[in-house]
Amino acid sequence: MLDTIFVNFGLKREHSDVYLALLNGGIMPVGKLAKHLDIPRTTIYGLLKDLAQNGLVIQNEKSDLKLWQAVPPETIKTFLNEKINALENTRTGFESILESLQKSQKTDFISPKFHYYEGAEEMKMMLKDVLMYNKLETELCWPVKDILKLVGEEFLADFNKKRIRSNIHIKVIWPMDKAENVTDNAFLAPGKEVQREVRIAPAGVDFSMGYWAYGDKVMFMSSKAENFGFIVESRELRQLMKTQFEVLWNVATPLQADPKITEAFLDTL
Numbered sequence: 001m002l003d004t005i006f007v008n009f010g011l012k013r014e015h016s017d018v019y020l021a022l023l024n025g026g027i028m029p030v031g032k033l034a035k036h037l038d039i040p041r042t043t044i045y046g047l048l049k050d051l052a053q054n055g056l057v058i059q060n061e062k063s064d065l066k067l068w069q070a071v072p073p074e075t076i077k078t079f080l081n082e083k084i085n086a087l088e089n090t091r092t093g094f095e096s097i098l099e100s101l102q103k104s105q106k107t108d109f110i111s112p113k114f115h116y117y118e119g120a121e122e123m124k125m126m127l128k129d130v131l132m133y134n135k136l137e138t139e140l141c142w143p144v145k146d147i148l149k150l151v152g153e154e155f156l157a158d159f160n161k162k163r164i165r166s167n168i169h170i171k172v173i174w175p176m177d178k179a180e181n182v183t184d185n186a187f188l189a190p191g192k193e194v195q196r197e198v199r200i201a202p203a204g205v206d207f208s209m210g211y212w213a214y215g216d217k218v219m220f221m222s223s224k225a226e227n228f229g230f231i232v233e234s235r236e237l238r239q240l241m242k243t244q245f246e247v248l249w250n251v252a253t254p255l256q257a258d259p260k261i262t263e264a265f266l267d268t269l
Contacts, residue, residue, distance in 0.1 A: 002016045002019070002020065002076075003016040003017070005076070005080070006019075009079075009080065009083045010083075011050065011051075011054070012047075014039070014043075014047055015047055015050060015051055015056075017037055017039075018033065018037065018044065018047045018048065018051060018057075019051060019056055019057065019070050020070075021033060021036055021037055022057060022068055022069060022070035023070040023073065026069070027060065027067045027068065027069045028067065028068055028069075029065055029066065029067055029068070030044050030045060030048070030066065030068065033068065048068055054079055055071065055075065055078070055079060056070070056071055056075065056076070056079060057069065057070055057071060058071060113232065113233045113234060114230060114231070114232055114233075115230060115231045116228070116229075116230045117228065117229045117230060117231075118227065118228045118229075119227060119228075120150055120151060120152075120224075120227070122229075123150065123151065123221060123227075123228075123229045124151050124155055126219060126221070126229050126230075126231060127151065127159060127219075127221075128159075129217070129219070129231060130163065130168060130212065130214055130219070131159075131162050131163065131166055131168075133166065133168060133214065133215055134166050134167055134168070135166075135167045135168075136166075136167070136168045136169065136214055136215065137169050137171075138168060138169065138170050138171070138212060138213060138214040139170070139171050139172075139212075139213045139214075139241070139242055139245040139249075140170055140171070140172040140173065140210065140211065140212045140213070141172075141173050141201075141207060141210055141211055141245065141248070142172050142173070142174060142210040142212070143174070143175055143178040143207060143208050143209070143210050143223065144172075144174050144178060144179065144180045144188060145178040145179065145180050146178055146208060146210075146223040146224060147210060147221065148180060148185070149223075149224050150221075150223065150224045150227070153185060153187075156187060156188075157185075157187040157268075160187045160188075160194070160265075161187075161268070161269055163195070164194055164195055164269065165269070167195065168195065168214075169195040169196070169197075170195065170196050170197070171197045171199075171245075171249060172196065172197070172198050172199075173198075173199050173200070173201050173245070173248055173249060173252050174198065174199075174200055174201065174255075175200075175201050175205060175206050175207055176200055176201060176202075176203055176205075176206075177206060178206075178208070179200055179255075182198075182255070182257050182261055183257075183258075183261060186261050186262070186264050186265035187265050189257045189261045189262045189265060190254075190255055190256075190257055190262070191257070191259065191262035193262060193266055194262055194265065194266065197254070198254070198255040198257075199249060199252035199253055199254050199255060200252055200253045200255055201248060201252050202251055202252065202253075205248065208222070208223045208225075209221065209222045209223065209226075211241060213238055213241045213242055213245065215238070216233055216234065216235045216238050217231055217232065217233050217234075217238065218231070218232050218234070218237050218238055218241050219231045220232070
């Protein structure tokens with residue numbers, strides 16, 4: 001977990017390795033630290049310099065020998081707060097110039113109407129396009145079991161937390177043979193608070209490629225077997241998919257779930 005925190009704030013996994021080695025092993029000279037981590041001394045010096053600049057390690061000298069020591073773990077909270085405040089200030093500064101940037105944008109070009117994505121990581125990026133919006137009504141025909149295999153439970157759970165915070169409402173239809181147990185995956189449960197309505201398609205209505213209609217766009221995502229997806233920006237296509245969706249929605253069966261399942265997920269927001 002610590003390595004993820006360090007990476008999210010501009011450091012590397014190796015920085016957390018060095019910090020933890022000093023935290024667990026106590027004061028050390030560079031040579032001992034390099035041997036312990038099996039990392040070249042020159043690399044260790046660079047990592048220690050970065051950590052020292054962020055106030056995460058300190059240097060001492062004893063008999064002309066330079067020794068390094070990790071600061072107490074609670075100092076990391078101060079480090080995180082400083083980074084968060086810096087990011088907040090950056091966002092505030094950007095918002096103050098956003099309007100002027102938009103006015104100065106050159107508009108005599110044709111924006112792409114089709115974006116292609118391939119592989120799990122690119123399709124995670126594709127899904128994040130939805131999060132560019134706020135207060136949105138969307139429709140999905142979603143083979144959820146296949147999508148879970150493709151992008152993973154951790155990603156989808158985090159994605160849904162961000163979707164809820166952005167007030168993006170979804171009406172989703174799952175094919176009967178690719179539905180998912182919401183008891184095991186609370187982030188998929190329906191409920192007003194999580195802004196999700198779920199229905200199960202009638203028997204015989206099967207699909208392994210899903211689509212998500214939102215804004216003026218329609219996103220198509222294949223199963224893990226074919227491993228690709230694309231976004232089409234078109235008001236006409238968006239309207240067509242919405243019309244077709246409503247036909248299937250009206251004959252699909254609402255999924256009922258214990259409200260406690262939804263509550264359990266809300267507690268993680």
